Amino acid sequence: MQSKRGKIMEFKDKRVIVSGAALGMGNLICRQFAAAGALVTACDINFEAVETLAQEICAAGGSAIAVRTDVEDYDSIQAAVDAAVEEFGGVDYLINFAGGAATRTFQDFAPFWERKPRLLEWGVNVNLRGALYFSRAVFPEMMKNPGGGVIIGIGSIDSETGTNNVEYGSSKAGIKGLIKALAVTGAPYNIRAVCVIPGPVLTRANMATMPTLLGHAAEPDELTEFVMYMCSDKARSITGSSHLVDSGRACAVPLLK
Numbered sequence: 332m333q334s335k336r337g338k339i340m341e342f343k344d345k346r347v348i349v350s351g352a353a354l355g356m357g358n359l360i361c362r363q364f365a366a367a368g369a370l371v372t373a374c375d376i377n378f379e380a381v382e383t384l385a386q387e388i389c390a391a392g393g394s395a396i397a398v399r400t401d402v403e404d405y406d407s408i409q410a411a412v413d414a415a416v417e418e419f420g421g422v423d424y425l426i427n428f429a430g431g432a433a434t435r436t437f438q439d440f441a442p443f444w445e446r447k448p449r450l451l452e453w454g455v456n457v458n459l460r461g462a463l464y465f466s467r468a469v470f471p472e473m474m475k476n477p478g479g480g481v482i483i484g485i486g487s488i489d490s491e492t493g494t495n496n497v498e499y500g501s502s503k504a505g506i507k508g509l510i511k512a513l514a515v516t517g518a519p520y521n522i523r524a525v526c527v528i529p530g531p532v533l534t535r536a537n538m539a540t541m542p543t544l545l546g547h548a549a550e551p552d553e554l555t556e557f558v559m560y561m562c563s564d565k566a567r568s569i570t571g572s573s574h575l576v577d578s579g580r581a582c583a584v585p586l587l588k
């Protein structure tokens with residue numbers, strides 16, 4: 332498959348589950364995996380959007396199903412994994428893109444000490460608990476595969492720099508610990524786990540103004556193709572580690588004034 336950054340690898344018949352597939356990088360990686368031959372289960376709480384995505388992928392000759400999935404709810408996640416197994420016979424990769432700032436989702440920008448408990452709970456659930464639940468649900472499937480599987484956690488630059496989005500930054504820091512624990516637990520079964528930590532990414536135009544060393548935000552496909560590399564056998568020796576793709580923002584403190 333060709334992308335604007337050159338050829339990306341083939342994933343023929345690899346079975347991938349993507350959470351947060353309605354928008355942004357989750358949506359893009361579903362299209363890219365499908366174009367590279369993978370069998371895609373697109374999960375999101377926004378069912379209409381993932382249904383449209385799956386239809387577009389199938390119309391273009393790929394294979395995808397859409398499942399309404401609420402990552403706050405274990406049963407919903409288990410149902411998504413069951414649907415993927417029924418349709419495609421198993422799971423090779425799990426990509427946990429669901430996430431986001433609770434303040435933006437609730438359009439409630441109260442300072443931390445005035446935030447409603449539900450907002451804090453959403454922040455932790457969607458950014459950390461969902462990935463924990465999804466990993467638990469796919470593990471038995473990946474353990475059945477002779478080749479194991481790969482679990483990708485998506486962190487955030489906010490866990491590296493600190494942020495007043497306290498529930499977001501702390502949950503994204505938790506993803507790094509989750510990935511280490513999954514790497515230890517999964518290694519005997521050939522299951523790798525990798526955390527990818529984006530800096531500003533142009534899924535939203537305002538990310539362009541965030542200071543970085545290189546002076547630019549990343550295009551979404553830079554992140555998605557990095558995640559795909561981490562899933563591929565080219566990354567067979569990478570597990571338990573976290574990888575910044577942040578245009579140098581984590582060491583851009585002098586620029587933050």
Ligand SMILES: NC(=O)c1ccc[n+]([C@@H]2O[C@H](COP(=O)([O-])OP(=O)(O)OC[C@H]3O[C@@H](n4cnc5c(N)ncnc54)[C@H](O)[C@@H]3O)[C@@H](O)[C@H]2O)c1
Pocket residue numbers: 350351352353354355356357374375376377400401402403427428429430431432457485486487488528529530531532533534535538
């Ligand atoms: N865009 C950036 O600059 C940036 C920077 C750092 C980290 N990230 C992380 O990357 C990931 C993707 O970001 P993006 O900007 O590409 O996408 P996005 O924020 O536009 O989309 C997030 C998706 O998560 C879904 N979602 C929300 N609640 C859900 C729930 N309860 N159950 C299932 N799905 C749910 C949304 O419907 C949406 O489709 C997020 O985890 C985000 O925190 C993004």
